[in-house]
Amino acid sequence: MAHETQASAAPIADVPLSPSFGWGWTIALLLSGILVVLLAYALIMLLLVGTGLWGTNIPFVWGFDLINYAWWIGIANGATLVASILVLRKHDLRTAVNRFAEAVSLFGVICAGIFPIFHLGKPWLFYWVFPLPYTFEVWPQFRSSLTWDFWAISTHAIMTAMLWYTGLIPDLATLRDRAATHRCRKVFGFFALGWRGSARHWAYHQTAYRIIAILMLPLILVMQSVVSLEHAVMLPPGWHQSSQPLYYIASGLAQGIAAVLLIAVLLRRLLGLERYIDDGDVQLMAKLVASSGLIIAYVYTSWILLSLLSSDAVRAATVARLNGTYAAFFWSSLVLMALVPQLLWIPRIRNSFWGTVLVALAAIVGVWLDRFSIMIGGLEKRYLPWGYDLYWPTTPEWFLLAGTAGLFTGQLLLFARYLPVVSMYETRHDEHLVEGR
């Protein structure tokens, strides 16, 4: 296997294999650790005291629980979409961003997965949505969008994990081969599944990887659609629209690409991987973010126009969302996820570290505000006016948001520390191609 140990992959492999990682990393991990503790606190209190800790009520029965869920799923889906398309198209970019796009996707799913369980009144009974043959022979209600959601998110988690892991196998083998200690070798060796790098291995690996990637494509659309169906199939006039899946796909895609862009830029700067994630990669992703902003702008304009032409109830609900108590959420989300990304068309901003970071952050925050606007603002106007209090989040809900952000960051930090963030074999492959010419 000596031929595999090319010098070019060394910086990537050095990262997970080096004994120390600098104080910056430690502090960052510590901070995310604190946030994870907050999350744990919020969840334990939730289990002990009850869902009433949140600002939810009748009719606003869902708050940050489902807002965050929809948001994290959006990040996961957008990132997966990027990763899959890159695998399938054998795009140059995939070398650079594939691995952590997959990681972002997986960690996003993990963060999202907390909410469907803990948003329940009785979280310890979450498994009742599984189609298990209980002795009392009650099956889940297959007409419920929440049941669909269960299938969608579990499929999504499995598929994302498979995509990520399959891509990781050859690199795990590299790590195994370079590991300094016996224990390290054992661990990486176990997960490398006996990879020897034979031509046959490579052939099977590529087939499997691409099959999974191609399966991911429809799955992502289904997944985003299913999340949106939690609104679309419901009766509230602000939710009940057959075009809801489109909004979710458009904004989720933008959010995912923005997340991948953000993390790519950060990793590149912090781990010194400029050579592997080059300016071209960043520029391409930045343009993708800006383009999806345009799509969002189009989709939302059409929604507003169509809603205003719709039935009285729908029109009233739309007007309430655009001009009611929560109007600020809608308009700021539209600005942040559709207009601000347009700045990336300007090369100077696209090329600057802070420019890309801030715009990507804006797009991500914008989508969160959009989820708030749909979940809460979409309910402000209902068929009957009854319902006397509005929804405003409480501290435990903010803990949930901050906590999952900490969990996400923490996972990313650990990933960056212990696994190769950029595909080594792809990098080598690219270099071979260059040499071959």
Added chain:
Amino acid sequence: MMNNRDTEFWAKVNARLAGENGPQLWRSLEELAGTPEAQRLMEAEFPDLARPDLVDRRTLLRVMAASLALAGCNPSHPPLYSRPEGVPGHLRGRSIYFATTLELGGYGRGVVVDTHDGRPIRIDGNPLHPASLGAMDVFGQAEILSLYDPDRSRSPLENGLERDWETVKLFLASVRADLLGSRGRGVHILSEPLTSPTTIMLAEAVRTAYPEVAWHEYSPILDDYERVGAAMAFGRPVETVLDLTRADVVLSLGANLFLETPGHIRYAADFTARKRQGWETGGRPRLYVAETSPSITGASATERIILHPSEFEPFARAVLAHLTGQIRAEASHPAVAAVALALQAGSRGLVAVGRSQTPVVHAIAHAINAALGAPGQTLRYIDPISPWQKPRVESLIELTEAIAAGSVSHLLILGGNPAYDAPAGLNFGDMIRRVPLSFHLSTHFDETSVACRWHLPRRHPLESWGDLRAFDGTVGLRQPTTMPLVDALTPDELLGALATGTVPDGRELVRSYWRTRWADGFEDRWLKVLETGVVPGTASEPLDLRLREDWDPGPTPTPNPAGVTVTFTADPSVWDGRFANNGWLQELPRPLTKIVWGNAALIAPVTAEALGFEAGDIAELRAGELTLRAPVWPHPGQAPGTVTLQLGYGRWAAGRVGNLVGFNAYSLRPAQQPWAVDGVQIASTGEKQRLISTQNHHWIDGNEIIRTTSERDLAVTREAADLPSLYPEYPYVSYAWAMAIDLDACIGCNACVIACQSENNIPVIGPDEAARGRIMHWLRVDRYYSGEPSDPETYFQPVPCMHCEKAPCEVVCPVNATVHSSEGLNDMVYNRCIGTRTCSNNCPYKVRRFNWFDYSGGELNTVTAQANPEVTIRPRGVMEKCTYCVQRISSARIEARLENRLIRDGEVETACQSACPTRAIIFGDSNDPTTLVSRLRESPRNYALLGELNTQPRTTYLARVESSGSPVSPRPVNVEGE
């Protein structure tokens, strides 16, 4: 078989319990188990129970059983003591019903109390009682919660220190000995209005024993003006009993007929019956309501006339002038002509006057009624139910003056809470403290108890014997429905003890009075009355009265001081403050404002705007030396330039529920003007307070949610009958339950809401949770306005679960926790629910309620003894909602199956239905075309709420019928001074 040891044991128990002195009572099973005697006996008999580390559920049940057994050993109070004699055997788990009588403002309302295994759990109206006819108001129904109030006082207190009854008795005996010598000089007794024949007899006995005792009566809901007005007109106080079934035109001058009058339940029923009769005979009754602050009676009126308090007299005079043909030239209210015309045209009319109207208005009304020929036709005059003669507020002033003069040595306060609810200027609480020896008999250690030297616990009406007269004079019997939960006395027993020197048995007191009335067949009649709750033939005879020639003192000059006029009303939830510690009532949205947990200064929207007030702004009201800070609530339909305050809040010794809720309006109430104060200065304090209202001001436009029809054409527009649906129809082989709610009959009184809460163990959640939009009522009464905020039309719409045929909630629950039953109900399976709350999102009616916390186990719901054993107590994290009282359907089904028949129409009454005074709610089987509900669903007025969604609700509404009449606009009143 009993062995020797058993016999010995029970004998010992009996001996010990019989040997106890004083009223032998137990408060709760747990407490009885905890008394030293019982404890010791139990340890001897059940040694393993005494070990505290072994208390598991099973043990607890055994302790309870043992306690019951011990309770049963008390020979002088057998456990079935309170069972009505003549009712056959007691079956465990089956309800026993007791007919008894509850009091409001001194007047009796007959109720039937549902008891389960010795625990009263529910109160319904007594169909045989004239003031109830089977329905019950919110106050009567909520008494069941007051009975179990954990804040009730449990022992006598002297200066706040616990004393046992033996000490009290010895002390009282010594006091009594002194007083007998002095013939009662210096003794003053202050009671609430007495209408009970037995109590009046005992009061006489006390007066005989102590000839110089001075008696006072006071109640903050004063009817002094009514008495003085009657004296003006007839030379004697009389009470007026209306017969609304016979009236074609009714003019109410500030009378809240359906909520505040002594006969309010009956009046609501009668008026609606007359309306229904109008369908057949043609011509519905016209109800004109002149009022300052909107009331539910005004909301049901054909025409609401908004009057400033000072305008009532000119208005009444103008109507009288029109009727007697002496139309005066001066400008009168624009509505006068229409009202007078209606009264004249209707052969049968009447005028009713509220207790807050001045005596002159009462006198004028008597004159109008005389001109209409109303007495004997649509109303009758009777002797006052309470024989008390002089104005009660004067009586209280006399007492205050006597205390100030130092001539009061002993003050006995029988019930009531004058230290809290006396007019502010009297400083009555401080006055009580000046009396050397004062006693207060009260269910709670309240504001007055704190001021008195002695507090004596009083029995709750549901633990007491007694009798009470209703608004029409009919006597209702009061009997205990439970073993007393607290070691306490009734006022009757205390008076009896004062008169005779020994504490008499309450039952014997009542029997001794009726023995004097029923010469022969006493026992038979007694049993009969115990069973029916009503003493037949006791309704007061109508009086034939002639109007005095000189009844009219001439027009009162209209004062026009700067500032606003403040009026006071009894609160629709806590009345005069006596229900302040009742969680159900505090959390009951007030009929019009929908405010919970507090009161507000109601002010016309235009006045609020002129003064720069918004809802919740705290205003300072200043009347002479009295000041009050109160949050303002702009109230559509309020007379401009007036502020209406509800009494009964701001208590500080009410208990854990009622303490410091709202502001105390009594602190602005002068003794001389108890109902309306002119010239009050109102100023903003710049502070704000959150008022919790469960409904924002909803204005309806269009005709969708609330539909109305006209008298001529009853048909409402309806959706196409068969909108397409993806789902197949359900087959119904037996019943298909349905409900129809008549919006034309609904008066918005909330009786159904409390009925539902009581029947279905709906928890109280407290002000903080209520403020967060989490109110738990399964049935709510939505209130809508239309028209101008200055003079709106008001509509009520009770909204229970619709039990949709195509229920949107059912299809979205991932775990199938809400499902369609074979009889069409939308069932909620609590133990299947995992709390996704999706069903609530998909419910367009928003009738689903979620247990955000463990409400049922929370601190406001400690009384599990009251809970209906037929209904599950819901744990935290599950959804709940109206079940159509499925437990009642089930028991009716069992009953019917046993008799091998189908459930009859009307056999199942939901709780809301049975409480409704106007029978606005009808429930039954829609699968049988002959049932009432099926016929109502065929009515042209029938419509489905949000029918366009094709949810096919099983609860449908009958449109309200609008009577045509010319609009009457309010007269502009200038708000000066600010």
